[in-house]
Amino acid sequence: MRAFNFSPGPAALPDAVLEQARDELLDYRGRGLSVMEMSHRSKEFVDIAQSAEADLRELLAIGDDYHVLFVQGGASMQFAMVPFNLCRAEDTVDYVHTGSWGTKAIAEAQRLAMVNVAASSEETNFDRVPARETWRLSANAAYCHIVANETIGGVQFHEFPETDAPLVADMSSELLSRPVDVTRFGVIYAGAQKNVGPAGLCVVIVRRDLAGRARPGTPRILDYAVQGENGSMFNTPPTYSWYLAGLVLKWLKHAGGVAEMDRVNRRKAAKLYAAIDASDFYHSPVKTPDRSIMNVPFTLADPALDQAFLDGAEERRLLNLKGHRSVGGMRASLYNAVSEEAVDTLIEYLAAFEADHG
Numbered sequence: 180m181r182a183f184n185f186s187p188g189p190a191a192l193p194d195a196v197l198e199q200a201r202d203e204l205l206d207y208r209g210r211g212l213s214v215m216e217m218s219h220r221s222k223e224f225v226d227i228a229q230s231a232e233a234d235l236r237e238l239l240a241i242g243d244d245y246h247v248l249f250v251q252g253g254a255s256m257q258f259a260m261v262p263f264n265l266c267r268a269e270d271t272v273d274y275v276h277t278g279s280w281g282t283k284a285i286a287e288a289q290r291l292a293m294v295n296v297a298a299s300s301e302e303t304n305f306d307r308v309p310a311r312e313t314w315r316l317s318a319n320a321a322y323c324h325i326v327a328n329e330t331i332g333g334v335q336f337h338e339f340p341e342t343d344a345p346l347v348a349d350m351s352s353e354l355l356s357r358p359v360d361v362t363r364f365g366v367i368y369a370g371a372q373k374n375v376g377p378a379g380l381c382v383v384i385v386r387r388d389l390a391g392r393a394r395p396g397t398p399r400i401l402d403y404a405v406q407g408e409n410g411s412m413f414n415t416p417p418t419y420s421w422y423l424a425g426l427v428l429k430w431l432k433h434a435g436g437v438a439e440m441d442r443v444n445r446r447k448a449a450k451l452y453a454a455i456d457a458s459d460f461y462h463s464p465v466k467t468p469d470r471s472i473m474n475v476p477f478t479l480a481d482p483a484l485d486q487a488f489l490d491g492a493e494e495r496r497l498l499n500l501k502g503h504r505s506v507g508g509m510r511a512s513l514y515n516a517v518s519e520e521a522v523d524t525l526i527e528y529l530a531a532f533e534a535d536h537g
């Protein structure tokens with residue numbers, strides 16, 4: 180029996196996807212070899228790669244005026260690729276700081292540009308998205324960067340800001356969890372290991388007019404235009420991760436697409452937050468309007484009970500509920516592949532544990 184996996188990432192994948200990968204592992208559709216063993220230039224793999232791109236474009240209604248890239252290096256590499264491609268060292272870039280991943284993105288950008296932190300909720304321990312009217316955007320910023328969903332703190336933008344500069348969003352822990360109007364963004368990027376597929380792959384959606392302007396000296400492999408011109412095959416791509424992402428995208432289409440994911444994800448998150456809010460024993464540290472639908476951090480009234488909580492959860496096969504080491508407490512990640520049954524089982528456990536220890 181498969182466990183209920185609340186991991187923040189690498190995270191749960193749909194059973195149907197893993198079953199299909201298992202069935203095709205040794206012999207991909209009669210070819211007599213595994214996808215892992217194929218040339219990335221082979222017709223079979225090029226078909227896999229192109230249909231993954233086509234499915235992603237269809238799911239998110241991505242127009243031809245955007246490149247869709249499948250690259251390595253994770254979202255962390257995008258922290259550098261964004262400034263390499265979108266600005267020069269002397270340019271000002273705006274960052275809105277809503278959590279730990281924003282901290283990392285800012286630190287990287289500071290090596291490569293003049294960073295203006297336009298707004299931050301650090302003073303209140305990243306419990307919210309700063310109100311738009313408090314942001315101090317620069318007049319001539321090359322871009323404005325946000326982390327759409329902070330995976331560790333569980334803070335999410337539920338509305339995206341209008342900005343004069345191109346909006347750049349780290350959507351690692353939310354891409355494909357809900358519809359998004361891609362035309363609002365200059366660049367969207369997402370490490371795959373949450374809603375898209377396994378680790379090793381990062382999806383980057385770049386408006387074409389923003390590619391081709393990389394600063395002099397940018398390594399070619401980090402240049403959006405070079406990656407785009409080469410169909411993300413400037414070098415050997417992470418072929419097996421790309422194939423698995425393709426299976427996830429097919430599964431998603433079959434399951435009703437991102438609008439359906441949004442409905443189910445909202446329902447899952449709403450009942451978990453309701454259970455937390457209904458009790459004095461559990462506490463959510465994030466302001467209600469900015470709570471994440473994907474990552475639900477919560478604390479126990481007495482941290483001395485944390486380990487007993489996690490042990491009891493494991494006994495019920497509720498895995499990976501420990502909060503990030505930087506913030507402690509608990510965190511349940513509710514990505515697309517986390518079933519409603521998993522969330523119901525967690526909610527039952529919350530009540531049972533409170534009854535025993537509250």
Ligand code: PMP
Pocket residue numbers: 188252253254255256280326328329330331349350351352370371
């Ligand atoms: N941004 C966000 C929002 C993340 O959740 C993560 C990973 N958990 C990263 C960036 C870093 O991603 P990677 O490890 O793929 O570089």
